[in-house]
Amino acid sequence: MEASVAIVLLCAVAGLWYGCRIAASVFVRSQATDAGVNDGVCWFCDAPLPRHTGPMTGWLPCGGSRPSACRDAAGAVAKCRYRRVARSAGMAAVVVASGFAAAYLLGRCQEVTEVRPDRLWWWGRLFYHELLLALLLWATLTDLRDYTIPDHITLPGIGVAVALAWASGDLQMIHLWVDWNDPLVKLHGPRIPEWIRAHRHWHGLAWSVSGAATGAVLIQILRWLSRWILGRTGLGSGDVTLLAMIGAFLGWQATVVVFLLAPFTALFVGAFCALIGRPTVIPYGPHLALSAWLVMMGWRWIWTFEPTPVVSVRRLFGDGPALAILGTVGLATAAVLLLGIRIYRSLPVRRLR
Known part of the structure; x- marks a missing residue:
């Protein structure tokens, strides 16, 4: 019981972290140029992206507390809604990740008589589905922002x-x-x-x-x-x-x-x-x-x-x-x-x- 509660809390913390990271990623709209450099703009303040946002990293969740474009454009972060979006995405990820972990571990929401995995892969399925939830949150935020x-x-x-x-x-x-x-x-x-x-x-x-x-x-x-x-x-x-x-x-x-x-x-x-x-x-x-x-x-x-x-x-x-x-x-x-x-x-x- 104690281990299950600890895992639920761990999933909540992880959800808060990746929710904010994913919120940062949707600020960046990468557009590859002939030179192979992503010449995009911030989705919210339209500030140009710096050149270090390259084709290999431009689509990944940005590090730091703010997306790189808003961080480098002087005062541009005050014009955009990143903090509100990050807060909403983080809380949504907490609810989704910890809610599923609680239902899986405490409510046994996926236990059926036909499937009896060994203990290792019973735990593995939890993190397997948590990965799916993270990808679904990323796709949802992107779809809500740009309809794609x-x-x-x-x-x-x-x-x-x-x-x-x-x-x-x-x-x-x-x-x-x-x-x-x-x-x-x-x-x-x-x-x-x-x-x-x-x-x-x-x-x-x-x-x-x-x-x-x-x-x-x-x-x-x-x-x-x-x-x-x-x-x-x-x-x-x-x-x-x-x-x-x-x-x-x-x-x-x-x-x-x-x-x-x-x-x-x-x-x-x-x-x-x-x-x-x-x-x-x-x-x-x-x-x-x-x-x-x-x-x-x-x-x-x-x-x-x-x-x-x-x-x-x-x-x-x-x-x-x-x-x-x-x-x-x-x-x-x-x-x-x-x-x-x-x-x-x-x-x-x-x-x-």
Whole structure:
């Protein structure tokens, strides 16, 4: 118990540190020139960046208490909002990092009967997911500021997630395939393919790669539907790589849940902003990140949710035909909603008034 509380406090301190560092990084907008030097400007005060902000370091979180551009431009730091952003980002990181650590260690939020990692990788999964949360915070701040998610955040994240999943073979929240639909499941438990137990490292690789592929395909299909029905892409390519990164860390089942949950978090956040009198346009990336955090925090209860003895989440993810039907229904629903948006936009506004 004491060790768990100490780890939670350590995660809170680490979150405060990297939250402020990430806030510093989003002040720097690097633009490579022909000379190979990033000739950018401070995002908040528009002061030119010094030449030492090069292509190898310009995108990294800046050291010190202020971003380099504001530090070197005389008095420019007084014009920008860095301290407020850093304070908000730091506190958000504290809540996200320590909240997940507490749920993982004290609430056992990811313990399911099918997955029993050894003690080393049980702790390893905590820090594996804390790394994902740090990357999600970085992507969220960047998306909120510039409506873009750079590849230098998501693509290395995918690579690290896949490499660690392969090296450990024991970081998954749930295995690549678990079948709870066997009539004798109460006698011998769910059916898990034997090769998963025999080749855990290859299973880790397959589990992570399939999660990344699932995330990328889901968002890309939604982009294609949006372009076909609305005539323009509603989501950016950064959203594709963001959900792919989430999938590489969480696996394909959790990625599907994140994808389905994100529209509801978007509705909730939008309604809350309207309620407090601050309606604003929020990109989709932060909603994916928030949904991923919620899924990580509540995975045990999501996976074991069983409203009836026949209908349950874990039964669904072990039934191939049911998944195909659900996917078809989901795509049809998305197409109908997008078509409704197109019809609504085509209505003459003056006549409605």
